[in-house]
Amino acid sequence: MPVTVNIPREKWTGAIREITIGATSAEGGTRSRRVTVGGETTLPFLHFEGQIPHPPVIAVEVQDRYPQDWSPLLLEAWGDVLQSPTAWAQKAEALGADLIALSLKSASPDGGNTGAAEARETVQSVLKATGLPLIVYGPGQAEKDNEVLVAAAEVAKGERIALGNCEDKNYRTIVAAALAHGHLVIARSPIDVNLAKQLNILISDMRLEMDRVLMDPTTGALGYGLEYTYSVMERLRLAALTGDSMTQQPMICTVGEEAWRAKETKVNVGVPEAWGDWRERSVNWEVLTATTLIEAGADIVVLRHPESIALVRAAIDRLMTA
DSSP states (O other), X not given: OOOOOOOOOOOOSOOOOOXXXXXXXXXXXXXXXXXXXXXXXXXXXXXXTSOOOSOOEEEEEEESSOOTTSOHHHHHHHGGGGGOHHHHHHHHHHTTOXXXXXXXXXXXXXXXXXXXXXXXXXXXXXXHHOOSOEEEEOOSOHHHHHHHHHHHHHHTTTSOOEEEEEOTTTHHHHHHHHHHHTOXXXXXXXXXXXXXXXXXXXXXXXXXXXXXXXXXXXXOOTTTTHHHHHHHHHHHHHHHHTTOGGGOSOEEEOHHHHHTTSHHXXXXXXXXXXXXXXXXXXXXXXXXXXXXXXHHTEEEEEEOOHHHHHHHHXXXXXXXXX
16 A cells, blocks of 8 residues: 655745846846846755755856966966956856856065055956956955955945955945945855854944845865864754744855865876776866855855856756756
8 A cells, every 4th residue: 555654844934145246237236137046935945844945156266367377287278368357257157157256466565565546447358358247355454354255245246246255354345335335245254053143143233234235154164074064054044944044144155165175186196096987077176165065054055166057057956857
């Protein structure tokens, strides 16, 4: 006789906020399309239990300088477009990126020490080169981040870009720029539930609407703290679904940066033969990191290798139809 099995379902009281990046001409911008993430009412990919209205999306990292510190595999894969952020962004769009994550690395005191003028020029040129919504990252040093991200916010007024990173040491300046010019911020905190929540509270206290805040909990790559990252992201998502409004932000993870700093992807000298083919291993390192974090709740993953884009996209498609 057939047996009926009742699948247990959680009844969540909370939901992840929907957040839209980019503005089309009808909204005062110039983007060819917008990207919306969030809106989940259940844990990742439990389609039988709640709504997952928007699939995770892929951002591709583009730098404003030639990335000499990158793995030779990445340099070979992208080729000459790495000499120009506009050509690089166009190639990323052609390969299927949903977003461009422009990193103003040349503003680093150790990487050229460029300033606001150069940031304005680069952001403006990339906005003209691609119709995709834009994320703009500073070099990761608070004082320079403030300088170049404020400039980026000014020149991209009306485009609804995301400014990153907004951290406890500089959130006031970055949030003020977002408020003044109609942008979003990426709230990045050390990998800790309470610190992530506290930063969101501080941003909210400055009267920035929470549907303009993405959350970066800081991530580790495969073999470098990925399990701990997964557990923190899972706890953030559980808190959000049980009604904690200050954890209900879509999450973004800089997968490429983390995966390609690992020894297993960066070098192929003095490594065990059992590690196998360098290129295949390296791409898989990024893809496995990305798919794991997507299953932990990441709504946006920032990738580096061209081949990773299609592989992660295929994984997302399978998860969304499972």
